[in-house]
Amino acid sequence: MDVFKDIVGQNKAVSFLENILEHGTASHAYLFTGPDGVGKRTAAISVAAALNCAHDGCGSCPVCVKIRNGAHPDVESIRPAGNSLKIDQIRGIGQSIGLRPFEGARKVYIIEDAHLMTVEAANALLKNLEEPPPYVAFILTAPGADSLLPTIQSRCQEVVFRAVPPRFIQTLLLAEGAAADEAEIAMALSGGSVGKAKRILLGGASGDLRTMILDRAVEIGEGNIIDVFAAKDALALLVKEKDKGEGLSVETEALVILGSWYRDLIVLRETSDVSLLINKDREPQLAQAAERISSDKAAAALDILTRAGAALRTNANKDLVFEEALLAVNSALPTAARLEG
Ligand SMILES: [Zn+2]
Incomplete structure (x- = not known):
């Protein structure tokens, strides 16, 4: 039909x-x-x-x-x-x-x-x-x-309804004319949702969210508490603008995107293989951060974000879970200022 x-x-x-x-x-x-x-x-x-x-x-x-x-x-x-x-x-x-x-x-x-x-x-x-x-x-x-x-x-x-296999999403995006590297990023962050992959690609709510989170990844993880709250407030604005009809949790998406950052840091440190990165377009930033953050610390951050993502799926206070996750990541990592100074 x-x-x-x-x-x-x-x-x-x-x-x-x-x-x-x-x-x-x-x-x-x-x-x-x-x-x-x-x-x-x-x-x-x-x-x-x-x-x-x-x-x-x-x-x-x-x-x-x-x-x-x-x-x-x-x-x-x-x-x-x-x-x-x-x-x-x-x-x-x-x-x-x-x-x-x-x-x-x-x-x-x-x-x-x-x-x-x-x-x-x-x-x-x-x-x-x-x-x-x-x-x-x-x-x-x-x-x-x-x-x-x-x-x-x-x-x-x-x-x-099942999560759509990532390769299926990638093929679909490529067939619709997406550039190969963009299709790969959208696929990796889509969580099995074709709709979300397309929005990341088009720079809609999800694309904006990815830009916002990755632009602030260093501040969230290694900045001061004020930076963490500023990032959270910026996210809250995006939540307001977002089409409520999408049925997606912005907080969950944000955690997945931030998680992909720490996953990439681990990949860079352990393999130095740029082709394995999800966020290939952020390689210079990632390389800088990888000099400061050990694999163990990045893994700790990733673990916090994964657990918070699971908590969001239950009937929890999304805003609070998200805030706590950002603060926990921040305190698990060294501050950039301390390391650089
Ligand atoms: Zn009809």
């Missing part, structure tokens, strides 16, 4: 969905699981469109376009406000679920990052999931099924 044409590298999930949609056997609740940025949200919107489109999920009729633009009265997206999805956000479902669709055939509730539901919110949702009217469909998204209450899991059919 054309409605799925923008989803790349998820053939298994997409053919499963096409099959149930073509046969009209869609169940009333699905759980799309997989890493951030692999197309779960786009797929959920596509399913909502296919359920309401009169032209076999064409992706281009007024109904499909309206749903894609978030302007259809029968398709509602609910996403976390801040760090959690609260009961007030779920209560609205209980109030509207009994009303028949206004324009379409099916009423679709898309609940993004459902693992961030509070227990109260999850229990409120459960009541709606138990016996929804026949015209209702729920689509939940989450990193994994086990991040949800078992009672929610058991009422949803899981559809697994």
